[in-house]
Structures are given as C-alpha cells and as structure tokens.
Amino acid sequence: MSSYDLIVLGSGPGGYVAAIRAAQLGLKTAIVERENLGGICLNWGCIPTKALLRSAEVYHYMQHAGAYGLKAAEISADIDAVVKRSRGVAKQLNQGVTHLMKKNKITVHMGDGKLLAANKLAVTKDGKTEELTAKHIILATGARARDLPFAPADGKRIWTYRHAMVPAEMPTKLLVIGSGAIGIEFASFYNDMGADVTVVEMMDRIVPVEDAEVSDFLEKALTKQGMTILTGAGVNSLKSDAKGVTAEIKAKDGSVTKAEFSHCIVAIGIVPNTENLGLEALKVETERGHVKTDPMCRTNVAGLWAIGDITAPPWLAHKASHEGVIAAEAIAQALGNKDVHPHAMDPKNIPGCTYCHPQVASVGLTEAKAKDAGHKVKVGKFPFMGNGKAIALGEAEGFIKTVFDEATGELLGAHMVGAEVTELIQGYTIGKQAELVETDFMQTVFAHPTLSEMMHESVLAAYGKALHI
Numbered sequence: 001m002s003s004y005d006l007i008v009l010g011s012g013p014g015g016y017v018a019a020i021r022a023a024q025l026g027l028k029t030a031i032v033e034r035e036n037l038g039g040i041c042l043n044w045g046c047i048p049t050k051a052l053l054r055s056a057e058v059y060h061y062m063q064h065a066g067a068y069g070l071k072a073a074e075i076s077a078d079i080d081a082v083v084k085r086s087r088g089v090a091k092q093l094n095q096g097v098t099h100l101m102k103k104n105k106i107t108v109h110m111g112d113g114k115l116l117a118a119n120k121l122a123v124t125k126d127g128k129t130e131e132l133t134a135k136h137i138i139l140a141t142g143a144r145a146r147d148l149p150f151a152p153a154d155g156k157r158i159w160t161y162r163h164a165m166v167p168a169e170m171p172t173k174l175l176v177i178g179s180g181a182i183g184i185e186f187a188s189f190y191n192d193m194g195a196d197v198t199v200v201e202m203m204d205r206i207v208p209v210e211d212a213e214v215s216d217f218l219e220k221a222l223t224k225q226g227m228t229i230l231t232g233a234g235v236n237s238l239k240s241d242a243k244g245v246t247a248e249i250k251a252k253d254g255s256v257t258k259a260e261f262s263h264c265i266v267a268i269g270i271v272p273n274t275e276n277l278g279l280e281a282l283k284v285e286t287e288r289g290h291v292k293t294d295p296m297c298r299t300n301v302a303g304l305w306a307i308g309d310i311t312a313p314p315w316l317a318h319k320a321s322h323e324g325v326i327a328a329e330a331i332a333q334a335l336g337n338k339d340v341h342p343h344a345m346d347p348k349n350i351p352g353c354t355y356c357h358p359q360v361a362s363v364g365l366t367e368a369k370a371k372d373a374g375h376k377v378k379v380g381k382f383p384f385m386g387n388g389k390a391i392a393l394g395e396a397e398g399f400i401k402t403v404f405d406e407a408t409g410e411l412l413g414a415h416m417v418g419a420e421v422t423e424l425i426q427g428y429t430i431g432k433q434a435e436l437v438e439t440d441f442m443q444t445v446f447a448h449p450t451l452s453e454m455m456h457e458s459v460l461a462a463y464g465k466a467l468h469i
Contacts (some may be wrong), residue, residue: 001130001131001133002022002030002107002130002133003066003131003132003133003134004027004028004029004030004107004130004133004134004136005022005027005028005029005134005135005136005228005331005335006019006022006027006028006029006030006135006136006137006328006331007029007030007031007132007134007136007137008022008030008031008034008136008137008138008140008141008324009030009031009032009113009137009138009141009277009465010022010031010037010039010138010139010140010141010142010273010390011031011032011033011036011039011097011108011140011218011310012037012038012040012041012042012140012308012309012317012320013038013039013041013042013046013317013318013320013321013324014039014140014144014307014308014309014317014320014321014323014324015031015033015039015307015308015320015324016037016038016039016097016100016101016136016141016324016329017300017306017320017321017324017325018032018138018140018323018325019031019101019104019106019328020100020104020154020339020450021087021324021325021329021368022108022328022332023104023105023145023175023273024104025256025328025329025332025337027328027330027331027332027335027339028445029104029106029107030106030107030108030132030134030245030441031101031106031107031108031109031110031121032109032110032113032121033109033110034110034111034113034167035054035107035114036094037094037097037098037101037108037195038090038093038097038393039394040095040142040143040144040407041203041317042090042093042094042284042296043090043093043094044090044161044162044165045161045317046088046317047089047090047093048086048089048090048165049065049088049161049165049185049186049189049355050113051085051086051089051358052082052083052086052165052189053145053185053188053189053355053356055077055082055085055086055457056188056189056192056193056357056433057193057291057357058431059075059077059193060132060192060357061373062075062134063075063264064394064434067394068394077193077194078191079167079169079170079193082193082339083165083166083167083253084167087147087161089164090179091292096309098316100263101284102411109122109123109130109132110125111124111125111130112124112276113277114140114221114276114277114278115137115277115278115279115281115282115304116131116278116303117139117282118282118301118302118303119133119134119135119136119303120132120133120316122135122136126364133404135303135335136304136305136334137302137303137304137305137334138297138306138307138327138328138331139277139291139304139305139307139310140147140297140306140307140310140320140324140325141272141273141274141310142272142273142308142309142310142320143270143271143272143273143310143315144160144229144270144271144273145161145162145266145267145269145270145271146268146269146270146271147160147266148235148238148266148268148412149239149364150235150238151238151239151240151465152265153266155241156240157240157241157244157245157262157263157264158238158240158245158263158264158266158436159263159264159265159266160265160267161182161265161267161278163188163228163265164186164265167263167362169401170193170194170195171190171195171262171263172194172195172196173195173198173259173261173262173263174187174190174196174197174198174245174261174262174264174265174430175199175200175235175245175247175259175261175264175265176197176198176199176200176261176265176267177198177235177265177266177267177268178200178201178266178267178268178269179201179203179206179207179208179229179231180207180208180209180267180269181353181354181355182201182206182267183201183265183267183354183356184218184222184232184354184356185354185356186265186267187199187222187265187356188222188355188356188357190353191225191226191227192225192348192357197226197227197228197261198227198229198230198261199222199227199228199229200229200230200232200233200235200249201229201230201231201232202232202233202234203231204231204232204312205219205231206218206219206222206229206231207360208353209352210352210354210360210366210415211362211366211367211368211401211413211415212368213367213399213401213415214360214362214401214416214417215416216289216396217333217398217399217417218356218360219231219356219378221229221358221397221417222356222436225357226302227271230249230251230252231252232251232252233250233251234247234249234258234453235247235248235249235250236250236256238264240264244260244261244262244263245261245263246258246259246260246261247259247261247262247264247314255331256317257343264282269310270309270315271289272289272290272309272310273309273310274286274291274310276291279291282301282304282305283300283301284300284301287312288377290310290311290312291306291310292311292464293305293306293307293312293313294373295325295328295344295345295458296330296342296344297311297323297326297330298330305321305327305330305331307323307324307326307327307466308320308323308324311323311412314347314350314352316350316352317375318346318350318351319345320348322327322345322350323345325342326343326344326345327389328395329341329342330342346433347456348363348364348365348432349363349364349429349432349433350363351363351425351426351429353425354420354422355422358395358397358398358417358418358421359416359417359418359419359420359421360416360417360421360422361415361416361421361422361424361425361426362413362414362415362425363413363414363425363432364403364412364414364428365403365412365413366403366413366414367379367401367403367413367415368413370403370405370412370413375405375406375412376405376406376407377403377404377405377406378403378404378405378406378413378438378462378463379400379401379402379403379404379456379462380401380402380404380458380459380460380462380463380466381402381458381461382454382458382461382468382469383398383399383458383469384396384397384398384399384401384418384419384451384454384464386454386457386468386469387449387451387453387454387468388448388449388451389450389451389453390418390419390451390454391407392449393419395418395419395420397418398415398416398417398418398419398421398453399417399418400415400416400418400421400424400455400457400458400460401415401416402415402428402455402459402461402462403415403462404438404459404462408434408437409437409438409439410437411428411431411432411436411437411438411441414428414458416453418451420451421450424451424452424454424455427452427455427458428455438459438462438463439454441455441459442456442459442460442463442465444456457469
C-alpha cells in the first residue's frame with residue numbers, strides 16, 4: 001500500500017495545480033485520474049474551445065478582408081481540419097501536464113478513485129484495485145454537462161459541449177439551449193462557421209449573470225450577425241431522428257411553436273461528479289449535490305478537502321486553480337510548515353470571461369447587484385468607438401463600464417463587451433484584489449494607443465472627467 005502526505009483525486013486545473021503547489025512545499029504527493037491529465041478544461045473544455053473560436057475568428061476576418069483593404073478569394077472552411085487543430089492544441093497541453101507531474105515528482109495513478117476512509121482511497125483500473133493512504137485528500141473531480149431530463153444527449157443530433165467540439169458533420173440549422181458562457185461560445189463559433197443558429201434562454205436576457213447593459217448589447221450584436229435569440233423562452237420537448245431535431249419552443253408570450261433543426265446543443269448547466277466517491281459513507285456535507293467547504297476548502301470531515309466544480313460557484317477553471325493553491329498551502333501549514341500563509345479567496349474578485357464575438361468579461365458586482373447591496377454608486381461607461389486603437393483594429397463595437405461606491409471610491413464591479421476584453425479584465429481584477437480606489441486608477445498612466453486606455457476613461461467617466469467622449 002502506497003502512502004502519501006497528500007492525494008489529489010482529479011487532475012483538472014484545480015487538481016493538478018494543487019498537486020504541483022503541494023510538491024513545491026515538500027509534500028509527498030500523488031494524483032489520481034480516470035481519463036486524461038488536465039481534466040475537462042485542457043482536454044474537452046476551456047482550451048480546445050478557444051482553438052475552435054480562434055479558427056472561427058480568422059475565418060470571419062478572411063470573409064471581411066475587404067474592410068482592411070485586402071482581397072481574399074474562394075474562402076471556405078474545413079470543419080474537420082478546424083477540429084483537428086483544436087485536438088492538437090489539447091494534446092500538446094495534456095503532454096505539458098504529464099511533464100509537470102514528472103518534473104515535480106508527483107506520482108500519477110490512473111483509474112477510478114473511491115474514498116474508503118478520510119485518509120484512504122481505492123483506485124481501480126482494468127478490474128485491478130490498489131489502496132492508497134494519505135494524511136490529507138483533496139477532491140477535485142469536477143463536473144459534467146447537465147442533460148435535459150426529457151431528451152438526454154445522444155452525440156448524434158443532441159449534443160453536449162463535448163460532442164460540439166468534435167462534430168461528425170457541420171450543423172446547418174443549430175438550436176442552442178442555454179445562453180451561459182458555454183452556450184453562447186458555441187453559438188458564436190457555429191454562427192461564424194456558417195450555421196443558422198437559434199439560441200433559447202429561459203431567463204429574460206442572455207448571459208444572465210452579466211450586467212444587464214452587457215446582455216442587451218451582446219444580444220443586439222449577435223442578432224446583427226444573423227442569430228435568432230429567444231429570451232424568456234423554453235423548450236417543452238425535443239425529438240430527434242436520423243434527419244434532425246424537432247423542438248417545441250414556448251415563447252415569452254406563452255405561444256408554442258414547432259421548429260426543425262439539424263442539431264441541438266444543450267448547455268443548461270452542470271452536474272458535480274460526486275457519485276461513487278464514497279461521500280455518503282463518510283457523511284460529507286453537500287448542498288444541491290455540491291460539496292460544502294469552508295473558505296480554506298476544508299469539508300466537514302477532517303483531512304478531506306474539496307476544490308473546483310464539485311464545490312460552490314462560480315464554476316470556473318481559474319477559481320479551481322486558485323482553490324488548489326489555497327488548499328495545498330493550508331495542508332502544508334497543517335503539517336507543520338510555518339512559512340506558508342494561505343488566504344481565503346473573495347468570490348467577488350474572481351473574473352468571468354466569455355469568448356464569443358464580441359467577447360464579454362467582468363469582475364465584481366453588476367450595477368443592479370451593487371444597488372441591491374445598499375451601495376450608492378457612481379457608474380462610468382466608455383465606448384470602443386472613442387478609442388483610437390479599437391478604430392484602427394476595425395473593432396469599434398463595445399464598451400467598458402465601471403461601478404464605484406460613491407462614499408469610499410471602492411471599485412465594486414467592472415463589465416466589458418468588445419474585442420480582447422477577456423485580456424483587459426485582469427487590470428480591474430488586480431485593482432479589486434489590491435483594494436484600489438478611483439484615484440489609484442485615475443493616477444495610473446495607461447499606454448497609448450491601447451484598448452486599455454478605455455479602462456482609464458471609464459473610471460474618469462464615473463466621476464465626470466472623461467477626456468475622449
């Protein structure tokens with residue numbers, strides 16, 4: 001029986017980062033993975049989808065070459081080649097994680113893990129089982145796509161994100177159910193690749209976790225690109241056959257219509273991978289299926305920790321990675337390391353990014369939530385149209401919005417839609433983490449010409465000092 005200081009169950013962006021940080025701190029560490037090192041994010045999620053979206057973006061620019069004074073003739077897309085590139089990117093990163101495990105002397109056990117006790121794990125592969133023990137165990141088993149109860153994904157006509165990443169054929173008429181980040185990213189990808197896309201969202205606006213003004217802007221932009229977007233709507237039934245999918249869609253006004261599609265992507269949320277882990281026998285506390293933890297990622301069972309998508313939202317890869325570091329440092333501290341000082345994470349300082357076209361990024365409270373929380377706010381907005389770099393790029397659609405507390409100058413939230421905003425958001429995230437106030441942003445020099453100048457202008461606009469609008 002192998003024995004460790006720490007075993008991490010699951011090797012996604014939470015698990016493998018936790019293992020690396022633990023190894024850096026001198027802990028004898030093992031990781032257990034049933035499928036691919038790097039988990040869903042590297043192999044079937046964040047990374048390969050960005051590769052697909054990059055291909056769609058290049059294709060979009062080729063189709064609009066004339067707008068840049070260029071000529072591109074006989075443009076076409078090869079979906080098989082696009083998918084092949086995406087899979088190659090995923091494979092490269094999977095190999096990178098394999099290298100990191102070796103470099104940090106982390107033992108990898110491939111197989112299905114199940115808790116036998118708070119400090120004991122059984123790993124089963126090809127019918128053979130080995131038992132491992134550890135002083136501490138981190139659960140990082142992630143989550144999977146939620147199925148429609150009346151129409152589970154079959155991989156042929158009804159897809160989850162996983163099927164949508166390796167399509168056997170290009171959809172001609174695509175239904176996307178759900179307009180969170182995953183739904184909107186795939187809607188954007190397939191729309192750019194030439195499919196006729198319809199998005200159905202049961203909430204009253206798309207990307208419903210974002211600021212209302214961002215949702216409104218994005219809906220108009222995607223509609224202009226040719227998408228059909230139905231908000232306040234639901235799918236009553238979904239039937240598939242060899243030819244396609246028939247959906248019964250209930251509109252906002254209560255009317256029900258039938259529509260035909262070639263394929264359907266279901267993006268209605270996630271289900272945590274907590275089954276068959278042995279949690280019930282150990283009486284691990286859960287809430288709506290997700291494992292409950294304290295701010296340091298401890299469960300209610302001593303020596304057992306949980307991070308990432310099996311815990312509370314937001315369900316984001318970077319949140320899981322950061323929790324992995326917190327848990328690893330807290331475990332090292334518990335084992336006697338006096339040089340580590342783990343800090344709990346503030347969920348309000350976790351940025352969110354959606355890589356559709358145009359991109360969406362945000363951190364902190366929306367304007368509405370800030371007001372609901374009792375803040376008297378100052379709000380600044382600055383349009384891409386007022387920025388020289390955005391105009392030069394031919395990407396003059398979008399805006400940046402900042403929300404400040406009027407009394408203290410605290411940055412409560414930042415919300416962006418437009419080109420490259422997923423890269424820009426980190427400036428505000430650092431500001432929130434460092435507890436900067438409006439004068440700190442105002443007195444910072446922003447390089448010219450850059451898109452980041454809009455961040456400066458948005459802050460200035462909140463206080464009536466914008467220079468370029």
